[in-house]
Amino acid sequence: MADPLALERLTLEPLTAEAFAPFGSVIQADPAAMRLINGGTTERYHALAEAEAYGEDARVILNIFRGAPRAFPYALTMMERHPLGSQSFSPLTPRDWLVVVAPDEDGRPGRPRVFRACGDQGVNYRANVWHHPLMAVGAATDFLVVDRTGAGNNLEEFFYDTPFLIAEP
């Protein structure tokens, strides 16, 4: 591969609900979604995201993903998507991480966008949204992952002709 530092660099954006809206939901304790329950002992931040599960024998399952930290500079070579269901990631320890998504352009991912998520932010990718596999930063990190299982092929991958560069997290 060519010198990674010669690749086109991607700029990091802060992760906000507005910026991420084309791709899915940000899962964080948003005061606008808060209601008191359990006799006032619990703040419920309600319906921050919704799971999607389509197709034969579709079910929503809960998993833990333990992501190894990525090495930077990182050459981003591929993206993937899940046509039959959403997929959410919520860090189980409060450590910042990177969320990489791309708009669809005629069935292929366009230029990636990189969001820097704080340790108290998760995301839910809507079904069929192009994203990069889990990108932990600094140390191995566990995430709760809510996604779909069932019959059928729920994975599509795409490899870019020329990688992009994430210089540092």
Add this chain to the structure above:
Amino acid sequence: MADPLALERLTLEPLTAEAFAPFGSVIQADPAAMRLINGGTTERYHALAEAEAYGEDARVILNIFRGAPRAFPYALTMMERHPLGSQSFSPLTPRDWLVVVAPDEDGRPGRPRVFRACGDQGVNYRANVWHHPLMAVGAATDFLVVDRTGAGNNLEEFFYDTPFLIAEP
């Protein structure tokens, strides 16, 4: 109310998948459920729990619950259950917490069982399992909660004639 210390004391049990099986699933990184994905960079602990959502307009939603820490000794006066769906709790910071459930006895909760969960353990209550509202310990704690929304009444509460005591966490 009578002197709380005169109430019947509940013994704490460690939270294990086997002990909790009558009530639902323990959500933790169980080596038996591990498969390597993402080119070996991610350990996927697969299908640790499954979301249930029944009835009209049923959907699975993701929420954050911020639980205030309970004061101990704690007089346990009530239980609740959700007939139309499961409900999972996974701590978003690694802090121990308490899981309180009860077997059903002719439509009422029986004697409660108290499990001490480690900070890396979540649980999923199956639909219609009696449980106590969220019981954080020591400090306010955020949990990712996966449960059901939709039409119909999904909450049933029961108040014990005589409370039980959790002396300390």
